[in-house]
Amino acid sequence: MTQNASGANRILDSTGVDITDRLDGGRIAGLIEFQNTLVPDYRTRLNTLAKGIADGVNGVLAAGIDQNGNPPAQNLFAYNTTVGEATTIAVTSITTAQLAAAAPGDPGGNTNALNLADLQRSPIVGGLTPAQFYAEITAAVGDRLNAVKSDVDLQQNLLLQAQNLRAELSGVDISVEATKLLQLQKGFQAAGQVMSVLNSLNETVLGMLR
Numbered sequence: 001m002t003q004n005a006s007g008a009n010r011i012l013d014s015t016g017v018d019i020t021d022r023l024d025g026g027r028i029a030g031l032i033e034f035q036n037t038l039v040p041d042y043r044t045r046l047n048t049l050a051k052g053i054a055d056g057v058n059g060v061l062a063a064g065i066d067q068n069g070n071p072p073a074q075n076l077f078a079y080n081t082t083v084g085e086a087t088t089i090a091v092t093s094i095t096t097a098q099l100a101a102a103a104p105g106d107p108g109g110n111t112n113a114l115n116l117a118d119l120q121r122s123p124i125v126g127g128l129t130p131a132q133f134y135a136e137i138t139a140a141v142g143d144r145l146n147a148v149k150s151d152v153d154l155q156q157n158l159l160l161q162a163q164n165l166r167a168e169l170s171g172v173d174i175s176v177e178a179t180k181l182l183q184l185q186k187g188f189q190a191a192g193q194v195m196s197v198l199n200s201l202n203e204t205v206l207g208m209l210r
């Protein structure tokens with residue numbers, strides 16, 4: 001396994017030829033899909049969620065004033081888009097006194113704080129509320145898990161059917177084979193008795209000729 005310039009994992013044969021697209025099943029193909037498709041997709045969704053929440057909160061606070069009647073000196077949340085919003089989102093060094101809880105012209109009020117609380121019901125993440133967007137992520141994970149489980153069950157059933165078919169075509173029934181062995185044993189015993197009788201007759205004939 002190797003990585004190309006885009007960061008995707010690829011499978012190369014002994015001559016260096018990329019054979020990733022030829023894998024359509026099995027653990028290796030599943031691992032490649034997990035690393036190249038599923039993880040980046042979920043990471044992108046989580047980054048979108050984190051960025052939407054951070055930008056929403058920062059935007060509301062930026063429109064208000066603190067307890068001294070001043071606009072906020074800095075945002076509440078900061079993140080690094082290069083590394084990833086979901087992994088780097090953090091609270092800045094802003095103090096409680098600097099939080100813009102009031103609306104302009106209403107120092108000491110809590111209008112902007114109420115606006116901040118309303119964000120949980122606002123479509124600030126891809127046209128959805130934060131809870132709805134997060135629910136979509138968890139639903140996607142659940143759907144994928146169910147699909148994988150169903151595929152595993154199907155493959156196990158196919159394997160069981162193949163094993164049963166092989167047993168029907170080439171398997172050995174112990175009871176039947178045991179019966180055949182008993183029949184062969186009786187046949188050998190009968191043949192032995194016939195040979196014994198023939199030997200006795202030969203001895204008798206030879207005795208009469210002497």
